[in-house]
Amino acid sequence: MRRIGLIGGGGIVQRTHAIGYQALVAEGLAEIAALADVSEQNRAAAGQLFGIPENQRYADYREMLSHAPIDTVAIATPHALHVEQAVAAAQAGKAIISEKPMAVTLDEADAILAAVERHRVPYTVVHNLLFSQPVLGAAALLAEGSLGQPLLGHGQMLGNKPVEMTRSDLDWRASKKMGGGALIDSSYHEIYTVESLMGSPVRWVEARLATLKFPAIDVDDTALMTFEHDDGRLSTVHAAWHTRGPAHRGRWVWINGAEGALRLVYSDDAPLSRSVGKGNHWETVDAAQLYDVRPGLAGDATGHGAYLRAAVEALERGGPMPITAAQARHNLAIIEAARQASAQRRGMEVDT
Ligand SMILES: NC(=O)c1ccc[n+]([C@@H]2O[C@H](COP(=O)([O-])OP(=O)(O)OC[C@H]3O[C@@H](n4cnc5c(N)ncnc54)[C@H](O)[C@@H]3O)[C@@H](O)[C@H]2O)c1
Structure with a gap:
């Protein structure tokens, strides 16, 4: 124990x-x-x-x-x-x-x-979303092959932050000294999720970071990134703190494969859907029934419960850990490449 x-x-x-x-x-x-x-x-x-x-x-x-x-x-x-x-x-x-x-x-x-x-x-x-039912289902759907090879990935996390975040001294997430900002805080999960579903490490990053809405904060409230994966396939990840509107789906991932697409909208009752072949509609996928996905813990929408279980079980076994230090460093290296790419206005290679 x-x-x-x-x-x-x-x-x-x-x-x-x-x-x-x-x-x-x-x-x-x-x-x-x-x-x-x-x-x-x-x-x-x-x-x-x-x-x-x-x-x-x-x-x-x-x-x-x-x-x-x-x-x-x-x-x-x-x-x-x-x-x-x-x-x-x-x-x-x-x-x-x-x-x-x-x-x-x-x-x-x-x-x-x-x-x-x-x-x-x-x-x-904690890369919890990789342990969430929607992402496990998306991974199983891609592995099953009907969508073809993933060619283009998109992930976004768009929110409308509360008033405290309008000043760096009121919220640590809005403070550079405390390591805040939309890039590192809000796009973090989409970076590893899109990379994992694309199935190839991100090697090159182009990016623009900006503070568009909250002039009194000293971090970015907007982060747009384009990734080139190791094998040349492409993805984009966006995060912003000021863009939510009525019925806006704040966090989603979309993967376009050669034969179809999958869409993952975390706030939907049925978060995972696919569109195959020439079909022009989304079809809900019940990942837990169609694929070999373990039933999740009740209420564990974010995958934290499943991740913590995996971590504790790994500690009891003596390893390996569910997300390694090298994997976490790689995600941070993509974030650092985005910072440099934005500052220097050119594409940056991810530090390995
Ligand atoms: N994986 C996810 O989905 C997810 C979601 C939200 C937050 N997080 C992460 O969890 C961490 C905490 O976020 P949060 O939303 O809980 O923030 P929070 O501000 O609600 O909580 C942070 C806590 O840390 C405490 N604290 C501050 N300085 C401390 C110190 N020196 N020693 C001990 N405690 C101290 C604060 O008092 C507070 O209780 C961050 O790394 C954040 O990115 C992850």
């Missing part, structure tokens, strides 16, 4: 990780043994949610690393904190499950890689 200490117990932990942890705890596969959060309010809320004893709720994560009865940490804090927290956890000999992104820069990612290798601790980053 894994004894997990949470570093950060805010929104994603209380709303979404909780679904996965509660199932793992009920099956005796994990215990949420401790929590570290600088916010008294979130310490109390997450502490209560997971039944963590008061003396195992810490304000300082370093105190938790030194004193709590844990073998694993789950990091879910603002992006700029990931590097120091992951390195400290590795030094303390803890296995690490980190929320995305691995870190903010490639230098930080390499510092984490060096620390987890030096201290021989398992490390994985």
